[in-house]
Amino acid sequence: MSLIEITEVKKRFGDNEVLKGINIDVAPGEVIAIIGKSGSGKSTLLRCINGLETIDSGSIQVAGAQLLPDELHLKALRLKVGMIFQQFNLFPHLTAGRNVMLSQTVVKKTPKAEAEAMARRMLDRVGLGHKFDAYPDQLSGGQQQRVAIARALAMQPIALLCDEITSALDPELVNEVLMVVKELAAEGMTLLMVTHEMRFARDVCSRVVFMHQGRVHEIGAPEDVFGNPKTPELKQFLGVH
Amino acid sequence: MTEFTTWDILRNLLLAARWTVILSLVSFIGGGIVGLIVLFARIGKSRTLNVLSRIYIELLQGTPLLMQLFLAFFGLGLFGIDVPSWLAAGMALILWTAAFLAEIWRGCVEAIARGQWEASSSLGMGYLQQMRYVILPQALKIAVPPTVGFSVQVVKGTALTSIIGFVELTKAGTIVTNATFEPFTVYGFVALIYFVLCFPLSKSSQYLERKLNVAHRNH
Numbered sequence: 001m002s003l004i005e006i007t008e009v010k011k012r013f014g015d016n017e018v019l020k021g022i023n024i025d026v027a028p029g030e031v032i033a034i035i036g037k038s039g040s041g042k043s044t045l046l047r048c049i050n051g052l053e054t055i056d057s058g059s060i061q062v063a064g065a066q067l068l069p070d071e072l073h074l075k076a077l078r079l080k081v082g083m084i085f086q087q088f089n090l091f092p093h094l095t096a097g098r099n100v101m102l103s104q105t106v107v108k109k110t111p112k113a114e115a116e117a118m119a120r121r122m123l124d125r126v127g128l129g130h131k132f133d134a135y136p137d138q139l140s141g142g143q144q145q146r147v148a149i150a151r152a153l154a155m156q157p158i159a160l161l162c163d164e165i166t167s168a169l170d171p172e173l174v175n176e177v178l179m180v181v182k183e184l185a186a187e188g189m190t191l192l193m194v195t196h197e198m199r200f201a202r203d204v205c206s207r208v209v210f211m212h213q214g215r216v217h218e219i220g221a222p223e224d225v226f227g228n229p230k231t232p233e234l235k236q237f238l239g240v241h
Numbered sequence: 242m243t244e245f246t247t248w249d250i251l252r253n254l255l256l257a258a259r260w261t262v263i264l265s266l267v268s269f270i271g272g273g274i275v276g277l278i279v280l281f282a283r284i285g286k287s288r289t290l291n292v293l294s295r296i297y298i299e300l301l302q303g304t305p306l307l308m309q310l311f312l313a314f315f316g317l318g319l320f321g322i323d324v325p326s327w328l329a330a331g332m333a334l335i336l337w338t339a340a341f342l343a344e345i346w347r348g349c350v351e352a353i354a355r356g357q358w359e360a361s362s363s364l365g366m367g368y369l370q371q372m373r374y375v376i377l378p379q380a381l382k383i384a385v386p387p388t389v390g391f392s393v394q395v396v397k398g399t400a401l402t403s404i405i406g407f408v409e410l411t412k413a414g415t416i417v418t419n420a421t422f423e424p425f426t427v428y429g430f431v432a433l434i435y436f437v438l439c440f441p442l443s444k445s446s447q448y449l450e451r452k453l454n455v456a457h458r459n460h
Contacts, residue, residue: 050363071367078365089360093378103364106374148360155364 002061003028003159003190004049004081009058011044018044020214021058026159031191033201033222036211037237042194045211046161049192050083063158079107082152086164088144090136096123096147097132100154108155115154122150126180142173146180153184160184162193198238202226210234245421251430257413258434264409265396265438267331272338272395279343284350286368294343301340307401309333314405330402338395345391349384350376386450393439393446400435410434 004026011019018041026032034042047053049060051067051074060067062080067073090099100119104110110118123129126146136144145165152160162181166174178200185191185204195201201208201222208225210218212233218225229235282294301309314329353376361371403412414431418424 052359052362074362075365075367078363083360083363085356085360085363087354087356089354089356091357091360091375091379093382102374103361103366106370107365151364 001028002026003030003063004192005059005061006045006049007059007061009045009048009060010056011041011048011053012056018214019048019055022214022216024209024216024219026190026192028158028190029188030207031185031205032193032207032209033205034192034194034209034211035196035198035201035237036217040211041214042211043163046083046163046192046194050081050161051077052083075107079155080157081159081161082155082157083161084145084148084152084163084165086167088136088141088148088168090144090147090151092136095133095135096128096139096150099136099147100151103151104154118154119150122154123147125153126150127176140173141169142176145169145177149177149180149184159190159192162191162195164194164196166195166197198226210237212237245423247426250417250421250423250427253417254410254413254427254430254434257408258410258438260408261396261399261410261435262438264327264330264334264399264402264407265392268334268338268399269392269395271331271335272342275335275339276342276346279339280346280350283343283347298340298344301337302344306333306337306398307404309337310401310405326402326405326407329405330399330407334395334398334402337398338391341391341394342388345387346380346384349380349387352383353379382453385453386446389442389449390446393442396438396442397435 002025004024006022006024006026009019009022010017022041022045024032034045036042044053048055049062049067051069054069055067062077065073065076065080067077090096091102094102097116097119100122101112101115104115104118105112120129120132123132126149128143128146128150131139131143131147136147139147148165149160165181166177169177174197178197181191181193182200182204193205203222205222207219208222209216210225210229210233212231217231218229218234225234226238229238229240279294279297282290283298285291310329310333313333314324314326317324317329357375357379358371361375366375399409400411402409403415406412408416410431414427418427421427
């Protein structure tokens, strides 16, 4: 039984068809890396799964429930699937702790004390328990991204979507974020990540999806995709000849 | 012929300046409340309300305040409704202020990065929750300096209500001039009083802008 079922998903922006019929099934606990050139549609696909973009045709099912574009269905979906962004998108007017507490208290109506306890646990989990009262602009990029991960985890999602979460970070900060993701993967969290970290994709992911011009061009285990690319486009993307 | 001392002139002007202050406050607070309603109509999801609020804003920003005062004062009179000048002045200024504040605040709401909407959506928040907990607290911070700055325009705008016979500072200036035949002295004082009212406002707007220093606090 798949956790996320993406079937024949198509999406266009004006004349530009960004997704030309995508099919991917994600099993529970799978860690999937989506790679490809910019403009290949990988970020759009991720945003469609979370309902940030509407799809033109096809269907997306998460844990058996169909993704429909009305507010009620979207909210139900978003409680199951968390998302982490390239630009962190922490709420700058709230402390790290409040960032993690907000959606719990507002969306899930969790009592404040409980939400705070959860926030402390989640911040501890990403190694930032001591930064509970720090504002986002007092944190480094890597720390901000870890808070964003804690914020998503506090909603207890069954899957996480990661949209190039290390691309806006200085090189020396990339690792601390990837370590957190790696731990999540080891704990059995289902992860769908768009990434440029090829080594990480090779080490941690169970499957790799190579997207090219709005289609899934190759899909398979990392050893196959990286070790034995079949299509010239993937070979060129990986720089092997 | 009666002689007027400088103190006589100033005293009468200061008494009238109370009405300028009261009218400014009423316009600003009333305009703020109406402006908030117009703002939500303007940025909300209803197409009809979007269009209506846009027409409202365009009309009030695209016509002179003086014409709006005339219409409020004489227009309703045509229907047999006798509008006292204080009511016409208050109403016209409230509606005029609302149009400008709504537009200033819309800019502030739209200045909030799209990522804030996306992040809060992805956490399951609905539109009102996003507004209440994520967008407005940030927009409010940006909005304070231009809002305080605009209050200067409101204070100066009240001068126009003298034309429909509301006795505030400018009207009092005209009356005192007619009695004293000293227009330069009188209007000099009038201008000075306006300046004393406006200068602290524009200064505090600059101060708040520096203090909140919003441009650099966002990421």
